[in-house]
Amino acid sequence: MRGSLPEKFDIVVAGAGVAGAMIAKRLAASGYSVLLVDRKPERLLGKKVCGDAIGLHHFKNIGMEIHENFIRNRVRGVKIYSPNTRTVFSIQGDGVVLERERFGRFLIKSAVNSGAEVRTSTYATKPLVNGDSVIGVELFDLKRRHVYRVYARIVVDSTGAVATLRRRLPRKFWASEEVSIEDYNIAYREIRVLDSEIEEIDFMSIYLSNTIAPGGYWWIIPRSKYEINIGLGVQMREKYPNPKINFYRYIVTKSIFNRSRILHSGSALVPTRRPIAAPVANGFVAVGDAAMTANPIHGGGIGPAMMSALLASRAIEHALDEGDPSIENLWSYPLNYMRSYGAKQAALDIFRLFLQKLEDDDLNYGMEKRLITEEDVYIASTDGELRISTIDKAMRVLRGLTRPSLLFKLKLVAEYMYALKMHYYNYPSSPREFPRWYNKGENLLAKYLSKLYS
Numbered sequence: 206m207r208g209s210l211p212e213k214f215d216i217v218v219a220g221a222g223v224a225g226a227m228i229a230k231r232l233a234a235s236g237y238s239v240l241l242v243d244r245k246p247e248r249l250l251g252k253k254v255c256g257d258a259i260g261l262h263h264f265k266n267i268g269m270e271i272h273e274n275f276i277r278n279r280v281r282g283v284k285i286y287s288p289n290t291r292t293v294f295s296i297q298g299d300g301v302v303l304e305r306e307r308f309g310r311f312l313i314k315s316a317v318n319s320g321a322e323v324r325t326s327t328y329a330t331k332p333l334v335n336g337d338s339v340i341g342v343e344l345f346d347l348k349r350r351h352v353y354r355v356y357a358r359i360v361v362d363s364t365g366a367v368a369t370l371r372r373r374l375p376r377k378f379w380a381s382e383e384v385s386i387e388d389y390n391i392a393y394r395e396i397r398v399l400d401s402e403i404e405e406i407d408f409m410s411i412y413l414s415n416t417i418a419p420g421g422y423w424w425i426i427p428r429s430k431y432e433i434n435i436g437l438g439v440q441m442r443e444k445y446p447n448p449k450i451n452f453y454r455y456i457v458t459k460s461i462f463n464r465s466r467i468l469h470s471g472s473a474l475v476p477t478r479r480p481i482a483a484p485v486a487n488g489f490v491a492v493g494d495a496a497m498t499a500n501p502i503h504g505g506g507i508g509p510a511m512m513s514a515l516l517a518s519r520a521i522e523h524a525l526d527e528g529d530p531s532i533e534n535l536w537s538y539p540l541n542y543m544r545s546y547g548a549k550q551a552a553l554d555i556f557r558l559f560l561q562k563l564e565d566d567d568l569n570y571g572m573e574k575r576l577i578t579e580e581d582v583y584i585a586s587t588d589g590e591l592r593i594s595t596i597d598k599a600m601r602v603l604r605g606l607t608r609p610s611l612l613f614k615l616k617l618v619a620e621y622m623y624a625l626k627m628h629y630y631n632y633p634s635s636p637r638e639f640p641r642w643y644n645k646g647e648n649l650l651a652k653y654l655s656k657l658y659s
């Protein structure tokens with residue numbers, strides 16, 4: 206309570222990243238009362254430790270035009286280097302490197318212009334729960350150091366990878382699904398100005414190496430002729446190395462960084478798995494990283510975060526128009542998300558679990574012998590499928606003879622990618638059928654993991 210009466214809004218959105226700002230904007234524009242809070246002070250809004258790269262198809266998918274003002278650089282694709290750097294896959298795809306802070310602030314300003322109220326330096330501590338419903342959120346005013354409550358018909362968790370509210374829901378809520386720490390990468394990244402021109406300004410580079418970046422990769426994303434976004438992410442598995450230490454040990458020692466200057470640096474978490482299976486509850490919705498919507502292979506999460514916000518805002522409007530913010534009325538959000546992106550994400554999670562198990566020798570061998578080809582990687586990234594045609598299969602068996610187990614595992618991966626993708630396409634059309642669907646998916650995954658590790 207700020208004044209004497211408890212405050213009430215139609216929607217309270219916790220977290221003003223791309224997902225939160227977008228959902229707040231859309232709902233405020235539809236005439237609902239919206240409160241958008243963020244723990245950051247005003248001057249830091251819009252900032253995020255990120256690679257800032259996004260495929261143009263993401264904007265097309267959500268029907269948004271990206272203004273030149275928000276584009277720092279344009280890229281034509283990505284080059285993926287094997288650990289020994291002898292094999293390079295060149296994957297084409299038009300994308301941009303965002304002026305991230307400007308873009309983030311623009312989204313928040315659009316929310317304000319549409320009528321949303323924004324409170325900065327405000328930490329969402331926990332959801333307020335009454336029986337089976339979320340009815341509001343407890344907030345901590347970081348400047349005045351006091352705790353108060355606001356009530357809402359729907360609370361949105363868009364707090365990013367920390368998922369503060371979702372994780373604090375009672376266990377009986379499906380949305381509180383626990384996520385293994387191994388399903389995150391921790392990444393350190395810097396923005397640097399180089400002393401000499403970048404060779405290829407229109408290609409991003411991804412370097413695979415389980416020595417330098419176990420369970421992750423390191424990257425260079427060109428921002429201009431002399432400026433780069435460079436970082437290193439590692440899977441948070443047992444005894445994982447500090448990414449900053451590896452960054453300074455293996456990357457910055459390279460000659461291209463001689464006399465370079467740091468403009469910005471920082472670390473952050475990257476979700477790298479399938480989406481939260483039911484990111485909704487009575488009076489509650491989780492979007493973006495809080496719902497684990499990023500791509501499990503490369504961690505690209507800006508596009509899916511915006512997509513989830515768009516689909517969630519439609520479901521929220523429907524629920525509020527019906528006068529009942531129940532899980533049933535919000536269900537179209539996960540249903541549409543799974544069909545538009547979640548199914549592919551689930552398939553890529555199968556691939557990710559395989560990749561994270563490989564040694565550098567396997568990666569070098571697999572890429573050099575083309576057990577996986579550039580085309581396979583392209584199709585996997587667009588369709589979430591690893592297609593191995595009959596002829597290719599025979600050829601690959603010949604090529605792969607010295608490592609038949611690798612080829613066998615690859616076939617297993619292709620099979621389960623398809624199975625899990627189909628499972629997510631068949632997401633239940635109502636919450637009633639969810640427990641059966643969920644258990645089936647968990648069994649599928651358990652079976653895959655036992656075969657993968659055997």
Ligand SMILES: Cc1cc2nc3c(=O)[nH]c(=O)nc-3n(C[C@H](O)[C@H](O)[C@H](O)COP(=O)(O)OP(=O)(O)OC[C@H]3O[C@@H](n4cnc5c(N)ncnc54)[C@H](O)[C@@H]3O)c2cc1C
Nearest residue numbers: 220222223224244255256257258329365473493494506507
């Ligand atoms: C190092 C790194 C590199 C990446 N590179 C790329 C890339 O090149 N391309 C790409 O597409 N994606 C990339 N990603 C992923 C991408 O940044 C995220 O997927 C995306 O920003 C998710 O948006 P979001 O709105 O869900 O969360 P966020 O952008 O994380 O926003 C969450 C907001 O919530 C606020 N918040 C957190 N907790 C609370 C709380 N309790 N109360 C109030 N406010 C709170 C935070 O201050 C923040 O403003 C990268 C991520 C990292 C870490």
